[in-house]
Amino acid sequence: MSKQQIHWFKYSAPSTFYPLAGRLIPWFWGLFAITALAGLWIGFFVAPTDFQQGEGYRIIFVHVGASWMSMFIYLVMAFWAGMGLAFNTRLSGMMAQALAPTGALFAFLSLWTGALWGKPMWGTWWVWDARLTSELILLFLYMGFIALTHAIDDTRRADKAGAILALVGVVNIPIIYFSVKWWNTLHQGASVSLTKAPSMAAIMLWGMLICAIAMWMYTIAVALMRVRSIILERERHTDWVRELLASR
Amino acid sequence: MHWNSFSDFIAMGGYGLYVWGSFGVTALVMILEPWLVRRRHRLTQQRLARQLRAEAKLEQTP
Amino acid sequence: MLGIVTHTIARDLRLALRRPADLASVLFFFIIVASLFPLGIGPELELLRQLAPGVLWVGALLATMLSLPRLFADDHRDGTLEQLALSPNPLGLMVLGKVIAHWLVSGLPLALLAPVLGLQFDLAPDALWVLTLSILLGTPALSGIGAIGAGLTLGLRGGGVLLSLLVLPLYIPVLIFGAGAVDATVSGLGPGAHLSLLAALTVGGVAFAPWAAAVALKIALE
Numbered sequence: 371m372s373k374q375q376i377h378w379f380k381y382s383a384p385s386t387f388y389p390l391a392g393r394l395i396p397w398f399w400g401l402f403a404i405t406a407l408a409g410l411w412i413g414f415f416v417a418p419t420d421f422q423q424g425e426g427y428r429i430i431f432v433h434v435g436a437s438w439m440s441m442f443i444y445l446v447m448a449f450w451a452g453m454g455l456a457f458n459t460r461l462s463g464m465m466a467q468a469l470a471p472t473g474a475l476f477a478f479l480s481l482w483t484g485a486l487w488g489k490p491m492w493g494t495w496w497v498w499d500a501r502l503t504s505e506l507i508l509l510f511l512y513m514g515f516i517a518l519t520h521a522i523d524d525t526r527r528a529d530k531a532g533a534i535l536a537l538v539g540v541v542n543i544p545i546i547y548f549s550v551k552w553w554n555t556l557h558q559g560a561s562v563s564l565t566k567a568p569s570m571a572a573i574m575l576w577g578m579l580i581c582a583i584a585m586w587m588y589t590i591a592v593a594l595m596r597v598r599s600i601i602l603e604r605e606r607h608t609d610w611v612r613e614l615l616a617s618r
Numbered sequence: 619m620h621w622n623s624f625s626d627f628i629a630m631g632g633y634g635l636y637v638w639g640s641f642g643v644t645a646l647v648m649i650l651e652p653w654l655v656r657r658r659h660r661l662t663q664q665r666l667a668r669q670l671r672a673e674a675k676l677e678q679t680p
Numbered sequence: 681m682l683g684i685v686t687h688t689i690a691r692d693l694r695l696a697l698r699r700p701a702d703l704a705s706v707l708f709f710f711i712i713v714a715s716l717f718p719l720g721i722g723p724e725l726e727l728l729r730q731l732a733p734g735v736l737w738v739g740a741l742l743a744t745m746l747s748l749p750r751l752f753a754d755d756h757r758d759g760t761l762e763q764l765a766l767s768p769n770p771l772g773l774m775v776l777g778k779v780i781a782h783w784l785v786s787g788l789p790l791a792l793l794a795p796v797l798g799l800q801f802d803l804a805p806d807a808l809w810v811l812t813l814s815i816l817l818g819t820p821a822l823s824g825i826g827a828i829g830a831g832l833t834l835g836l837r838g839g840g841v842l843l844s845l846l847v848l849p850l851y852i853p854v855l856i857f858g859a860g861a862v863d864a865t866v867s868g869l870g871p872g873a874h875l876s877l878l879a880a881l882t883v884g885g886v887a888f889a890p891w892a893a894a895v896a897l898k899i900a901l902e
Contacts, residue, residue: 414627419620425631429640436644475647483640490636510849517845521836530899531832535846538828538892542850545881549853552877553860592652599659606666615667 382461384601385610391594398594402587409581417574426490430574433483435582436476439589440508443473447515448540451533461597463529464604466536467519468597472589474512480505500551507546511539525604684769688777689784695754696785702747703785710743710790714797725802732801733811733862737855739797740790740815744822745847747786749840751778751830752897765901771894775831779823779890787819803866810865814878818858821882824889825850831896854881 413431420427447469454462484502485495496502515535522528605611621627630637696703717735718728755761764774794815795808803811829847833839861874 415621419631424633426633426636428630428633428637432640432644472651475651479644479647482643486636486640490633507849507852510845514846514849517842518832521833521838521842527899527902531896534828534892534896534899535832538850542853545853546849549856549877553856588648592655595652595655595659599655599662602659602662602666606669611666612670615663615670 382459384461384464384605385608387461388598388601388614391598395591395594398587398591402584402591405580405584405587409577409584412573412577412580417577418571420574423491426487427574429483429487431577431581433480433487434578435585436479436483437505438582439585440473440477440480440505442586443469443476443589444508444511444536444543445540447473448536451529451536454529455533455537460604461601463525463533464597464600465593466529466532468593468600469589470512470516470519471596472592474509474516476585476589477505477509477512481509498554500547500554503550503554504543504547507550508543511543515539681773684773685777685780688774689781692778692781693784696781702750703789706743706747706786707789707793709746710739710793711797713739713742714800718800728801729803729866732798732803732807733859733866735801736794736797736811737815737859737862740794740819740858741822741848741851741855743790744786744819745826745844745851747782748826748830748847749833749843751782751827752834753830756834756900761897762901765898771897772891775827775890775893775897776886779820779827779886779893782827783820783823787815787823790819791815803862807862807865810871810875811862814858814861814871814875817875817878817882818854821854821878821885821889822851824882824885824893825854827893828889828896831893831900834897834900854878857881 409431413428417428417431419425447466450462450465450469453459454466481502484505488497489495515532518535519528519532522531602611628634628638714736717731721727721731752761755764765771791812794811795803798808798811826843826847829843829850832846833843836842857874857878861871861878864874865871
């Protein structure tokens with residue numbers, strides 16, 4: 371137990387995490403390349419044409435992954451934020467800040483690909499469906515987090531304030547989702563029912579899953595790259611950063 | 619394999635604009651973001667190294 | 681325990697009454713926003729009646745938000761806030777008092793004003809009642825959630841715009857159920873379910889938000 375704790379705290383120190391992240395990044399890029407190629411190959415060459423949606427359904431391979439990642443990254447971000455608040459570890463706040471822009475980008479991609487899917491399928495770029503609206507609000511929450519952490523110069527305060535916002539957001543996401551859903555069912559007349567998913571062949575599901583894994587690997591790689599920049603900027607006055615820079 | 623030709627592949631059964639619009643923008647984002655992050659890291663390293671050299675110089679000259 | 685809350689409420693109310701112009705500007709903002717919509721949309725009563733719940737609720741939402749940056753700013757400037765944070769009393773109770781006081785000078789007058797503005801939109805009497813009731817029930821949650829945002833952005837440059845960016849997405853459920861209650865009355869469904877959910881949001885918001893806001897304040901004061 372105590373051994374494990376030493377291990378844990380060793381890697382939560384920015385000075386040891388920085389080189390570790392540097393070593394891990396190529397591995398995650400490699401995993402990303404393999405899974406992305408496999409996912410795209412299944413998506414475009416193995417998965418059959420959908421009998422209802424024709425070839426248009428192939429957007430699913432990027433849309434579903436982006437939507438999952440946008441939600442999942444917010445949870446991970448809130449987890450790191452909570453860890454930072456509870457244990458006062460410096461690295462947690464940096465991880466939360468490194469994840470936020472990628473999460474916001476995935477939320478944008480989810481909306482973008484959703485619109486491009488919606489146009490040929492439902493005849494409109496946008497419907498006020500519960501899922502779409504919640505995704506849009508999730509993008510707003512990411513924007514709020516990024517704006518708040520960038521507005522505060524003191525990094526310790528920025529981390530903690532961002533942490534509270536992220537946690538408040540996590541508590542609110544289910545409330546927002548259910549309120550939008552309730553609102554949507556009351557105004558059903560105007561919108562299209564999206565609850566019926568196209569019947570999916572197993573191979574389509576596999577392609578989707580592999581594409582989502584590829585995006586996951588991408589997220590880890592980019593977040594590690596970004597956290598390295600943040601570590602350097604914040605620790606610039608420490609000895610280990612000076613040595614690192616002097617040795618270049 | 620259900621594409622008879624390359625133009626068939628591009629057309630995506632009439633959904634080409636939508637499918638390639640989705641995948642294209644996703645690819646663009648997934649190329650641009652790592653590039654920008656990499657650039658930021660490089661610039662940070664350069665800036666901090668420059669600061670360090672300037673400080674060292676300042677210490678040398680009495 | 682309760683003494684801190686009532687003491688804070690009394691103190692904030694006294695301060696607010698000393699500057700009635702602040703209170704009046706919030707109300708005028710609400711009136712102007714609500715009056716702009718018919719000018720932008722056109723005078724068709726049928727259309728206005730349909731839009732009224734949403735327009736009035738969004739107006740009330742924005743008006744509540746307008747006074748949020750001042751919630752802690754004055755006490756922060758003269759150092760009162762730091763003293764309160766250092767005192768042995770739980771800071772959350774003080775924030776609760778400030779939230780209630782904020783509601784008394786923003787949410788409550790807005791609710792009383794709303795039916796008058798509802799007349800501009802030709803709302804039926806029962807809809808006017810539900811409008812008042814829904815704003816009465818919903819605005820405490822807005823003040824509570826707003827306090828978290830005000831605590832997080834305390835002392836930041838451009839804090840006001842940032843505050844709205846943080847708080848508005850979190851206001852969405854209140855907006856949906858508040859405007860939904862009036863909508864349901866207009867369409868004859870009955871506002872019961874919406875109002876109960878709105879009350880639940882307010883109870884939850886007022887119970888938990890002050891504590892989150894207190895943590896945010898402590899971070900800002902560190």
